[in-house]
Amino acid sequence: MTDMCVHYNPDSPENIRQKLQVDLPLSYPSETWPGYRAPIVRRKKGARAEMEVLLARMGMIPPWAKDDAIGKKTYNARTETVAEKPSFRHAWKAHQLCLVPMLGFYEPNWETGKAVRWRIRRQDAQGFAVAGIWEWWKPAGQEAETSFSLLTINADGHDIMGRFHRPGDERRSLVIIPEDQYDAWLDADTEMARTFLSLAPLRDFTSEQAPQPKKGETASLL
8 A cells, every 4th residue: 555645744823823713822843744743623522613723643543542553554544445444434434524734745756766755735835734534542541642644545647646656656645625615524424525535636736846854853834
């Protein structure tokens, strides 16, 4: 199975606060990897029309997990199998949908014969949100942990996303949620959510080579 988005730049607290009108007294790294905590947007419990933002761990930890090691493999959920895979099916069937605010994400470009890090972002450098699912995990004797996974879809032949990963591997893309459909996504049941899981043309997006950050640093679009 092809790994897709392994790391990305979360949108800034200021941008999230301005766009969503939510309180965000949080700080987090400018680049997120599996195991890192980054902001997600979901419906506040008991308040269907109200959004909340919280820090959640990238890499879903299902309720039945004995420890958090599984999160190293569950940062992406394939839309084709999200309803059946044991790691994801509870979150999906429980309508635990979220938005993951980003400024850009990274993929390997193999056109030179070697993996070169490229960044995908909006042409205007503004933030966007992708579809995700979240889960709540409470191990015995420990504090509860909220985690999430990014939903991915086939992108073979796509003008932008079709350029990434090794030759012969399946191309994948994140699912971009248009800003005017944020509420609809968060409120969707499983049948309606399926209608969002398609590959957008990404006309407003671009891709570019992105140098690897120096040791001890993270690349930033903030």
